[in-house]
Amino acid sequence: MPQLVILPHVIEQRLKEDERQEVIDFINELIADTSSQLKVDIIEVLEERFEKKLTEGLINLKLELLERISSSDVKNNERAISLEAKLSEKIDERIAKTETKLDEKIDKLGARITRLEVQLNEKIDNSKVETIRWMFIFWIGNVVTIIGGIIGILKIAKVF
Numbered sequence: 001m002p003q004l005v006i007l008p009h010v011i012e013q014r015l016k017e018d019e020r021q022e023v024i025d026f027i028n029e030l031i032a033d034t035s036s037q038l039k040v041d042i043i044e045v046l047e048e049r050f051e052k053k054l055t056e057g058l059i060n061l062k063l064e065l066l067e068r069i070s071s072s073d074v075k076n077n078e079r080a081i082s083l084e085a086k087l088s089e090k091i092d093e094r095i096a097k098t099e100t101k102l103d104e105k106i107d108k109l110g111a112r113i114t115r116l117e118v119q120l121n122e123k124i125d126n127s128k129v130e131t132i133r134w135m136f137i138f139w140i141g142n143v144v145t146i147i148g149g150i151i152g153i154l155k156i157a158k159v160f
Helices: 009-014 017-033 036-156
Strands: none
Touching (some): 009 017
């Protein structure tokens, strides 16, 4: 029997070889044995079946894509969590190094402040000694002046 029906390429890909031939044979037999209205009805039924299979195929494809996308999202989330953990570790290391450096600098500054305090205390002590010396010198000078004044007054008064 000559082949009257040629299946579209999309349908041929979806069907197996033996299924394609069965569909073609079935359609050819129906076309040969039926009236034009019946042919239209058969074609409509076949179109509906094809649309149904195509819809099911598209739904399955969408589901597969959604599954792949969600799997990809999970992998991306895992990768992000891993990167976040690594970044957190690096930040913690840098913070620890910075704290160590700051502690060293604080210790150096503390030692320097201690040396400056010692120097300042020495200068204060030295200035106290100098102040007492100068006070003693001025006190002696005042005593000598007062004694000299008293002696002068006594000489003028001819007590001596």
